[in-house]
Each structure stands twice: as structure tokens, then as C-alpha cells.
Amino acid sequence: MKGIDDFPRDLIIEILSRLPAKVLCKFRCVSKRWYNLLTNDRDLMTRHSELSKLKPLLLIRKYISDSNGEPDRSKVTIELTSIDTEGNITDEFREVLDGPVHTFISCYPFSVLCCMYSLYVCNPSIHQVVRVPYPSNARLYNVGFGHLPKSNEFKIVHLLYHSFVGDGKIGCEIFSFKHGEGVHSGFWRTLGDYPCSAWIDGHPLCLNKAIYWGLIATSWNDKSILSFNLENEEFNVISYPVFDSEKYIFLEYTGIKGCLSLVGCSAGTSALDIWLLKDEKKIWVLEYSISLSPLNVMFLIPCDNQGEELLIHVEQRGLICFSVKNQTCRRVEYCRAMKNFNKPCLYYDSLIPLSSVTHRIE
Numbered sequence: 001m002k003g004i005d006d007f008p009r010d011l012i013i014e015i016l017s018r019l020p021a022k023v024l025c026k027f028r029c030v031s032k033r034w035y036n037l038l039t040n041d042r043d044l045m046t047r048h049s050e051l052s053k054l055k056p057l058l059l060i061r062k063y064i065s066d067s068n069g070e071p072d073r074s075k076v077t078i079e080l081t082s083i084d085t086e087g088n089i090t091d092e093f094r095e096v097l098d099g100p101v102h103t104f105i106s107c108y109p110f111s112v113l114c115c116m117y118s119l120y121v122c123n124p125s126i127h128q129v130v131r132v133p134y135p136s137n138a139r140l141y142n143v144g145f146g147h148l149p150k151s152n153e154f155k156i157v158h159l160l161y162h163s164f165v166g167d168g169k170i171g172c173e174i175f176s177f178k179h180g181e182g183v184h185s186g187f188w189r190t191l192g193d194y195p196c197s198a199w200i201d202g203h204p205l206c207l208n209k210a211i212y213w214g215l216i217a218t219s220w221n222d223k224s225i226l227s228f229n230l231e232n233e234e235f236n237v238i239s240y241p242v243f244d245s246e247k248y249i250f251l252e253y254t255g256i257k258g259c260l261s262l263v264g265c266s267a268g269t270s271a272l273d274i275w276l277l278k279d280e281k282k283i284w285v286l287e288y289s290i291s292l293s294p295l296n297v298m299f300l301i302p303c304d305n306q307g308e309e310l311l312i313h314v315e316q317r318g319l320i321c322f323s324v325k326n327q328t329c330r331r332v333e334y335c336r337a338m339k340n341f342n343k344p345c346l347y348y349d350s351l352i353p354l355s356s357v358t359h360r361i362e
Contacts, residue, residue, distance in 0.1 A: 013041070017048040021125035021349050022091055024048075038351065042180060045351050049109060052349040056303070057082045057090060058311075058332070059111055059124050060344040061104060064094060076100055078113075082124055085311075085321055087333035095122075095129045103140075104343070107206040107304075108147045109350030112156060114140050119156070119175075121183050123354050124347060130183040130354040132156065132175055144204040144211035146230045152179035155230055157211055159200065174233070182355045191233060200226070203343070205302040207255045208279075212238075214253065225253060225260075241275050241284035248273075252300045256287075256308055256324065263300055263310070270297045270314075274324060288324050295320075303346045311346075 007015075016024060016038070028035045037044060064077040076099055081092040103114035113120040116139055119132040134140070144157040153176055160171035177186030205212045211228045215237070225238040240251070241262065248264040255261060260277040262284065274288040296315035303311060308325040311332075319332040 012037070013044045013047055017044060017051055020090070021048070021351050024351060025126055039353075045180070049348060049350050049352070052109070055084065056346045056348055057084055057124075058301075058344045059106065059347055061101060061113075063100070074099060080122070080124055083332070085332060087331070091124065093124075093127045097129075098131075103143055103204070104345055105143075105145050105204050105206075106345040106347040107145045107154070109348050109352050110145070110154065110354070111345055111347055112143060112145045114143050116140060119143065121154075121156075121354055123350060123352060125349045126351065126353065128354045132183055132186070133188075135188065142200045142204070142213065144206065144213060144228065146206040146209070146211045146228075148209060148230050153177070154179070157228055159213075172235075179352060182353065184355060203252075203302050205253060205255065205260075205304070206230075207260055207304045208258065212253060212260060223251065225262075238277070238282070241286070243273075250299065252302070254300055254302045254310065255304045256310070261287075265297045269293050270295055272297070290324060290327065292322070292329075299343065301343060301346065313343075 016027070024038050028038050060081045060083065062079045062081065064079050076097050077094055078097055078101065079092060079094050082090045084090055097113065097115055097120060098118040099115035101113045101115055103112065105112050105114075109123055109125065111122045111124060113122060113129075117137070119134055119140055120129050121132060122129045138160070140158065142159040144159075146155050146157070147153070148155070156175040158173050158175070160173060172191045173188055174191055175186055175188050177183050200213045200215065203214075209230045211230065213226045215224045215226050223240050225240070227236045227238055228234070229236070238260075243264065247266055249267045251262060251264045253260060253262050256274065256276060259279070262275045262277075264273045264275075265271070266273070270292040272288070272290050272292065273286060274290070275284045276287045277283070278285055292312070292314065298313045298315055301311040301313070301319075308323060310322045310324060311319060312322055312329075313319050320329045321332060322329040
């Protein structure tokens with residue numbers, strides 16, 4: 001054999017899929033064959049994504065500058081920094097958006113940056129940020145973002161607070177686009193109303209083909225979780241487990257062992273109670289009770305975790321990765337100064353394009 005081009009295609013895919021997307025983008029210059037392989041080959045993109053799930057990355061946003069115009073419509077330069085769960089910076093780039101970001105979420109390889117009047121989908125791995133076409137002039141409030149692996153379809157679900165319809169119900173619309181076809185191939189459609197009038201409270205989470213939001217009406221006892229099934233596009237309300245309403249300073253949901261989980265932090269002691277929602281009977285089970293004292297827990301970073309790790313921001317150490325199974329933690333150094341309103345999100349490295357224009361990473 002004269003070189004790597006003489007290797008079988010399957011072997012080349014297996015080798016290349018183990019490299020970061022940032023490196024692979026540079027390899028497009030090697031030859032026309034490699035350009036086509038690294039730009040259009042679905043098998044390579046799929047295999048690369050599968051392996052990337054074993055090494056999730058954190059995406060952190062930081063504002064660089066903004067204009068002196070109207071706050072909700074001014075141009076804002078945002079810096080997006082990727083780090084691994086050891087705290088090492090793997091990449092960073094800047095993008096100009098139409099205003100500050102109020103919702104920053106991710107699913108699979110993409111992240112969504114939602115401003116007051118504009119919405120963007122981002123693939124941080126290849127430095128692509130594409131604005132989602134939005135025909136209405138209405139404000140964008142609560143959005144969720146999810147993925148259906150079987151159909152390779154991504155869905156942005158927007159809950160419309162401005163249009164209350166009969167009995168206090170709130171409207172909903174969905175933007176869908178497919179893997180490899182780009183954001184501009186997608187379209188909006190109106191779904192209808194979701195089945196309650198409570199306000200959204202909490203970070204949207206996509207887990208097991210469903211999107212979850214926290215709901216709150218008037219008190220802790222009224223708290224529940226709104227779920228949206230991405231397959232049949234139906235809403236459902238999940239009640240919280242029974243607990244002492246004065247026990248916790250916060251309750252947040254995340255994924256543990258592939259299950260929707262609710263984490264309650266006790267005031268003063270930083271003791272964590274962790275419930276898992278068992279799918280068979282939709283019953284909450286108190287799976288873990290652990291203590292992080294003397295650490296002062298501030299908040300969690302929601303993630304679609306198939307393992308048994310929590311990403312927790314603590315006052316003394318910044319971000320830590322805590323194994324609930326082994327009762328051990330490690331520190332993520334770079335996030336020490338992270339603020340609550342700049343909560344990062346997890347994503348997976350990927351070559352999947354968002355538009356027909358392929359960005360070249362220097």
C-alpha cells in the first residue's frame with residue numbers, strides 16, 4: 001500500500017472518527033476524496049458522533065461587547081468556549097447575535113441560543129451558527145430542544161406565553177429539521193395548546209425522546225414537571241415526589257442512568273436527595289441520599305446522563321463532577337468563576353453541518 005488512501009473505507013472511517021472535529025475540518029484540504037468524506041459521508045458522521053458521546057464537552061458563553069441601542073435588539077458579540085470534563089479548553093470562537101441570550105440549551109451535537117426576538121442553532125465543533133427563520137415578531141420565551149434518533153430529526157419546541165387561549169392554556173409551535181439537511185430546510189408549524197396554565201420554572205432538558213420543563217403555580221407544593229413526547233407530540237404533567245417543602249433550598253432535574261431524576265438540596269447541610277422516575281409505572285424512587293458538606297452547593301447543570309455522574313456548581317470549588325455511585329468528585333478548574341445566569345450546557349463533538357456552507361476552521 002502506498003498510503004492511507006489504499007486502506008479500506010471502513011478502516012479509514014474507524015480511524016478518523018476517533019479524532020476531534022476541529023482536526024478533521026483541517027483534513028478536508030488533503031484531497032478531494034477526503035473533502036467529500038469529511039463533508040458528506042453519513043457513515044463517518046454517525047460513527048464520529050457515537051464515539052463523541054463517550055467524551056461530552058461543556059460549552060460556556062461569555063459576552064464580549066454590545067451596542068448602546070435598545071437592549072433587547074442590540075447586537076451582541078458572544079464568545080463560546082468548549083472545555084472537556086477535566087477542565088481543559090478544547091476550542092473557542094466568537095459570533096455576533098441579535099441580542100443577549102436568555103435560553104442556552106443543547107441536545108446531541110447542537111446548541112440553541114435563544115434571544116428575545118431571534119433564535120440560533122449552533123454546532124460549536126465546526127464553528128457554525130445558523131439563525132432559525134422565525135416569521136412572527138412575537139417575543140421568544142420558553143424553548144426546548146430535542147432529537148429523535150430513529151428519524152434523525154431535531155425539534156425546537158416554543159411555548160407561546162403571549163397567546164393565552166381559553167381556560168388559561170398556552171399555545172405551542174414546533175420547528176423541525178433533519179440531520180444533514182440543514183436548518184434552512186426546516187419549517188414551523190402550530191401544534192396547539194399545552195395542558196396547564198402554570199409558569200415555566202427551570203432549565204429545559206431533553207432525555208429519552210422527551211423534553212422536560214419545570215412548572216410552578218403558587219408554591220413549592222404546586223411544583224411539577226411538564227413533559228413533551230417528541231414522537232407523538234403530546235404533553236403530560238408529572239407530579240413531584242412527596243417531600244417536606246421546608247427541607248430543600250432548591251430542586252432541580254437532570255438525567256442519571258438514563259432516567260429523569262430530581263435532585264433536592266437541603267439547606268445548610270448540602271445533603272442531596274436524588275429521586276429517579278421509573279418508566280414502567282412512572283413512580284419516583286429515592287435512589288440516593290448523599291452529603292457534600294462542607295461544600296456549599298449552588299446549582300446543577302442538567303444533562304442527558306446515561307451514567308451516574310452529576311455536574312454540580314459549588315461555592316468553594318466552582319464546578320465539580322460527582323459520581324453518585326462511587327461517592328467521589330473531581331474539580332473542573334476552568335469553571336470556577338462561572339455565574340448562575342451563564343450556566344453552561346453539555347454537547348457532543350460532531351461534524352454534522354447546519355447549512356450547505358461548510359466553515360473552515362483555522
